[in-house]
Amino acid sequence: MKLFLRRFEGYFEMKINGFPVERLPGMSSMTAEEITEDLNMALVGEGNQASVEVMPFMRAVGKGLNVGTVRMRAEVRCNDSLLVGGRIPKVQVDSAYGEWTKRAREKWEAYQAKMSSSQEALDSIRAWASRHPLTVSTTFDNEAGPDFSRIFEEAPVIEDTSRLKDYAMRLRDLMARKDTAALVEEFAPEIRYSYEAAGREDQSYQVFEARYKRQLVPEHPEEELHLRRDRIQLR
Numbered sequence: 001m002k003l004f005l006r007r008f009e010g011y012f013e014m015k016i017n018g019f020p021v022e023r024l025p026g027m028s029s030m031t032a033e034e035i036t037e038d039l040n041m042a043l044v045g046e047g048n049q050a051s052v053e054v055m056p057f058m059r060a061v062g063k064g065l066n067v068g069t070v071r072m073r074a075e076v077r078c079n080d081s082l083l084v085g086g087r088i089p090k091v092q093v094d095s096a097y098g099e100w101t102k103r104a105r106e107k108w109e110a111y112q113a114k115m116s117s118s119q120e121a122l123d124s125i126r127a128w129a130s131r132h133p134l135t136v137s138t139t140f141d142n143e144a145g146p147d148f149s150r151i152f153e154e155a156p157v158i159e160d161t162s163r164l165k166d167y168a169m170r171l172r173d174l175m176a177r178k179d180t181a182a183l184v185e186e187f188a189p190e191i192r193y194s195y196e197a198a199g200r201e202d203q204s205y206q207v208f209e210a211r212y213k214r215q216l217v218p219e220h221p222e223e224e225l226h227l228r229r230d231r232i233q234l235r
Helices: 090-114 116-133 149-154 164-174 178-185 190-199 203-212
Strands: 002-016 019-023 027-034 048-056 058-061 064-069 070-078 081-088 134-140
Touching: 019 058, 048 090, 048 116, 058 116, 064 090, 070 090, 070 134, 081 134, 090 116, 090 134, 116 164, 164 178, 178 190, 178 203, 190 203
Parallel strands: none
Antiparallel strands: 002 019, 002 027, 002 048, 002 070, 048 134, 058 064, 070 081
16 A cells, blocks of 8 residues: 655554554654555455544644645555555545544634633644544455455454553553664564565665664654553454
């Protein structure tokens, strides 16, 4: 899946069939960027859903709300060929952005009316945005490609999720401490797989790893790492 960012101010997460495959580590401003991610391990043959969830950057300007720009499109390709249905066009993103921004400003006005300060209202609208991200998606089939639907259908239900939640807290704490060495160790299999899948013969693994490392820690961890154990939802 390739994401084309013409102008982007905010945070995004790319998903395939509900599974996150790529995200920005924190609020970012990007211009004329392309981001490519392999989807193979989450494909299910027919009816795949590719989606991009966006939380635009927001700040108060006087009594108004400034919402970050989101100009992007996405494509899902197999061997450089665009799959049928594998496109999230710019016009779809623009329409969703317009509707989402309108709702955000309505919420902003409501929060301002009942909050004691602009900062409280800003914190509230950002919390709302994190719960209701701007989402665009498309559905496509990969008839000739990988199909892992049986793995998902036959996988046993994990009754005791405490260890998974403990691990989530461990990753959160490592990010909060900006312990990139420990994070690289935790993500080593994914980094190696991403490097091999990208086929970057022009770039050494060490250079690729160093670049990947910079993405593992949010730019402002004290503001962005609000994950609490009792609020983790597993699916």
